[in-house]
């Protein structure tokens with residue numbers, strides 16, 4: 001699980017990384033009796049310049065994720081967005097919702113009921129339905145926002161009732177782990193929670209998405225049930241802030 005040192009990013013470097021990641025995803029998918037195309041690869045583009053994001057899009061990536069509203073809006077005019085989906089994956093302040101409500105197709109980092117209420121309000125104002133994932137604080141970390149595993153189902157029912165919101169599934173960033181076995185246990189718990197949520201909510205919402213796994217652990221995440229993986233540094237090299 002070594003972090004790639006970033007050479008000066010070149011298109012060749014991106015081509016190679018993309019090819020390798022796609023191969024790893026395909027292999028992991030087949031191991032779990034899924035098709036490679038059942039797994040969605042999100043390119044996480046925080047700190048990455050539009051020219052490189054556009055290159056990744058030209059290779060076939062159809063989904064990018066950004067953590068910050070300002071950063072996404074700043075890049076927007078330079079991006080080839082014709083066949084592109086954009087998701088927010090970082091903690092979102094309620095007062096920023098209106099700025100991105102008609103820009104992104106999903107908010108993966110829905111971490112409180114008050115944020116859900118604001119999304120519902122802004123979505124209705126714009127006559128649209130916003131897709132969301134509930135972010136679960138699977139490691140119960142003080143430093144992270146998100147719903148606890150215990151309250152997940154109850155809150156999911158509440159969110160599924162809100163107008164202008166379509167609950168699509170769950171998302172998590174597990175704690176930093178020393179071993180792959182350790183992180184797999186968190187992914188396994190997330191999958192159990194997701195399956196439970198999916199069956200209990202089946203009358204209210206059709207859940208489709210379990211978003212987990214990043215550069216260092218997207219393969220074990222897929223093995224444990226993820227169907228959307230969020231990959232940044234393995235694609236673009238280490239981030240320079």
Ligand SMILES: *Cc1c(COP(=O)(O)O)cnc(C)c1O
Nearest residue numbers: 044089214215230231232233234
């Ligand atoms: C930055 C980030 C990622 C990507 O992290 P890498 O380790 O660079 O792949 C994925 N998900 C979230 C929520 C992030 O903030």
